[in-house]
Amino acid sequence: MNDALVIVDMVNDFVTGKLACPRAERIIPNIRRLADAARRSDVPRIYVNDAHVPSDFELKIWGPHSMKGTKGGEIIERIPARKGDYILDKRTYSAFFETSLDSLLRSLRVEDIVIVGLHTNICARHTSADAFFRGYHPVIPEDGVESFTEAAHRDGLDYIKTNYLGEITAAEDVVRRWK
Numbered sequence: 616m617n618d619a620l621v622i623v624d625m626v627n628d629f630v631t632g633k634l635a636c637p638r639a640e641r642i643i644p645n646i647r648r649l650a651d652a653a654r655r656s657d658v659p660r661i662y663v664n665d666a667h668v669p670s671d672f673e674l675k676i677w678g679p680h681s682m683k684g685t686k687g688g689e690i691i692e693r694i695p696a697r698k699g700d701y702i703l704d705k706r707t708y709s710a711f712f713e714t715s716l717d718s719l720l721r722s723l724r725v726e727d728i729v730i731v732g733l734h735t736n737i738c739a740r741h742t743s744a745d746a747f748f749r750g751y752h753p754v755i756p757e758d759g760v761e762s763f764t765e766a767a768h769r770d771g772l773d774y775i776k777t778n779y780l781g782e783i784t785a786a787e788d789v790v791r792r793w794k
């Protein structure tokens with residue numbers, strides 16, 4: 616088993632700030648448990664967060680959010696990064712796009728990436744696509760990702776499962792797998 620836990624966009628603006636998502640509350644304790652289990656079993660933890668600059672194309676759609684160097688772009692206090700965790704910046708949906716994630720995963724010999732965070736149908740989906748294109752296996756705990764609506768969440772899970780061979784699972788099952 617060569618897993619990594621990739622935590623996407625669990626920053627203030629996505630949870631309670633500019634793009635607040637009340638449905639994210641449900642996944643916070645699950646992500647916390649996954650991160651703790653990963654630390655206990657030496658599974659790499661990689662936070663990948665939007666760190667936008669004003670010229671970023673994506674801001675035309677969403678408005679300014681998770682801007683680099685702002686409080687809104689900081690990881691939420693309830694899922695703090697700890698010593699030994701990796702933190703990467705990204706500038707659009709995919710955690711792979713023009714980031715060092717791929718080379719990091721390769722150096723760690725990772726095969727399966729457990730993707731959690733926001734949003735199921737946007738960043739988790741695009742990150743799963745890029746994982747699939749590069750030969751990684753995306754594993755998605757359905758209670759570790761969320762969207763603005765139940766329909767968007769379900770839609771994201773279905774898409775990842777159908778198109779990227781995503782394994783849709785539960786946080787508890789992943790915690791058990793890392794014991």
Ligand code: ZN
Pocket residue numbers: 665667673677680681706707708
């Ligand atoms: Zn963004």
